[in-house]
Amino acid sequence: MTAVTSPIKFSQRWHFAREQAISFLMQQAVENTGVVSLAAGLVDFATLPVPETQAAISQMLGDDAAARQALQYGTTAGSERLRRLLLAHLARLEGTTVEQLGIDAGQLILTTGSQQMLSLVCEVLLDPGDICLVAGPTYFVFLGNLNGVGAEAVTVDTDDGGMRPDALEAALEALAAAGRLDRVKLIYLVSYYENPSGVCLAEERRASIVEIAQRWSKRHRILILEDAAYRELHYDGPVLPSVWGCDASRDTVIYTQTFSKSFSPGLRVGYGVVPRDLVGPLCDRKGNEDFGSANFNQHLLATVLESEMYAAHVEQVCAAYRIKRDAMLSAANRYFSDISGVSWVHPHGGLYVWMSLPSRIETGFQSELFRRATQAHRVMYVPGELCYGHSPTERPRHQMRLSFGVQSPAGIDDGMHRLSRAVRDVV
Numbered sequence: 001m002t003a004v005t006s007p008i009k010f011s012q013r014w015h016f017a018r019e020q021a022i023s024f025l026m027q028q029a030v031e032n033t034g035v036v037s038l039a040a041g042l043v044d045f046a047t048l049p050v051p052e053t054q055a056a057i058s059q060m061l062g063d064d065a066a067a068r069q070a071l072q073y074g075t076t077a078g079s080e081r082l083r084r085l086l087l088a089h090l091a092r093l094e095g096t097t098v099e100q101l102g103i104d105a106g107q108l109i110l111t112t113g114s115q116q117m118l119s120l121v122c123e124v125l126l127d128p129g130d131i132c133l134v135a136g137p138t139y140f141v142f143l144g145n146l147n148g149v150g151a152e153a154v155t156v157d158t159d160d161g162g163m164r165p166d167a168l169e170a171a172l173e174a175l176a177a178a179g180r181l182d183r184v185k186l187i188y189l190v191s192y193y194e195n196p197s198g199v200c201l202a203e204e205r206r207a208s209i210v211e212i213a214q215r216w217s218k219r220h221r222i223l224i225l226e227d228a229a230y231r232e233l234h235y236d237g238p239v240l241p242s243v244w245g246c247d248a249s250r251d252t253v254i255y256t257q258t259f260s261k262s263f264s265p266g267l268r269v270g271y272g273v274v275p276r277d278l279v280g281p282l283c284d285r286k287g288n289e290d291f292g293s294a295n296f297n298q299h300l301l302a303t304v305l306e307s308e309m310y311a312a313h314v315e316q317v318c319a320a321y322r323i324k325r326d327a328m329l330s331a332a333n334r335y336f337s338d339i340s341g342v343s344w345v346h347p348h349g350g351l352y353v354w355m356s357l358p359s360r361i362e363t364g365f366q367s368e369l370f371r372r373a374t375q376a377h378r379v380m381y382v383p384g385e386l387c388y389g390h391s392p393t394e395r396p397r398h399q400m401r402l403s404f405g406v407q408s409p410a411g412i413d414d415g416m417h418r419l420s421r422a423v424r425d426v427v
């Protein structure tokens with residue numbers, strides 16, 4: 001007799017979160033071995049901090065008391081030692097002193113990568129039907145977080161200086177006119193070398209966006225979530241202040257950063273600097289998830305930050321990525337400049353080059369180009385349409401995110417050559 005299995009009754013949360021593009025991309029990467037990936041968001045293998053990590057671990061384990069402390073559970077908000085060091089780290093990035101920052105270590109929460117902070121913010125702020133204003137394009141995994149809580153992403157017009165303040169103002173006016181202002185809770189900004197577009201939010205726009213959020217916080221606060229994941233991957237061009245630094249009140253901007261790009265993603269150490277009245281709610285939610293991220297990794301990173309190793313490592317990483325960025329830009333010039341209607345962004349940091357094709361050429365998973373690229377020419381990219389919060393019918397479909405993070409300069413050149421041949425097949 002065959003047993004009859006009843007169907008599983010899934011939660012609404014799962015329905016919101018299903019069919020994540022990231023899972024399809026990972027599956028493509030696994031299935032298409034031998035494909036040159038310009039899609040993977042992995043970091044450079046060659047500069048991963050092996051000696052630095054070895055030194056920090058032997059220092060930690062060489063001290064019995066320190067080793068036992070690191071191997072024990074930590075607290076939900078994370079190691080006090082690391083949070084104090086991060087205040088100094090942030091002060092250095094902001095070009096100021098710890099005293100002038102106007103916050104204390106209690107406003108820092110350590111998370112499992114900055115991705116966890118992005119997710120926690122969505123969980124504690126957004127109900128189904130609530131609205132988050134985003135740039136177009138923006139970080140597609142965060143769009144997945146918004147979907148995951150049933151929130152709506154409303155795209156604000158964006159240009160090569162990032163989200164346009166006048167367009168943000170117009171979007172808020174339109175939402176107010178439609179009686180939907182009470183649903184607007186959040187504005188999400190990737191302020192440095194955006195994933196995917198490589199652009200930085202222009203300096204003069206930073207304070208304007210804070211002012212707009214504060215002015216439109218009529219019945220409740222509209223918060224800004226500043227994702228500064230790539231801040232330390234700076235190769236050239238001006239050093240910009242953070243959006244958080246423009247918020248003198250310290251109650252409008254949530255600032256997130258990570259050590260995944262500047263040190264090691266394997267450690268999964270990220271953090272958020274949050275308004276005082278958000279600390280408790282975020283820790284409540286994090287308590288449900290894990291009541292604290294990996295304590296050992298936090299102590300390891302604290303040991304690294306206390307030494308000279310961190311600053312030296314960031315310099316080394318940036319030097320390596322600058323070479324790779326240049327390799328991708330010269331390959332773009334070499335292989336694409338004679339294809340009419342193709343353009344790309346020149347990033348001053350981060351890991352991505354954003355390329356636009358003539359608007360008639362689609363780049364999505366189902367497109368002829370994606371098929372030619374992955375099957376005939378054995379190269380992969382991230383379709384640009386994944387990075388838009390627009391409804392599926394309104395998204396631009398002719399762009400690609402190209403990552404120079406994981407390939408060697410020669411691999412980048414090879415990948416770009418292959419991709420140009422795939423594009424030539426369909427133009």
Ligand SMILES: Cc1ncc(COP(=O)(O)O)c(C=O)c1O
Nearest residue numbers: 113114115139195229258260270
């Ligand atoms: C813009 C942006 N934010 C956040 C993250 C999350 O990184 P992590 O969780 O490793 O800190 C990433 C990862 O690629 C990213 O590109």
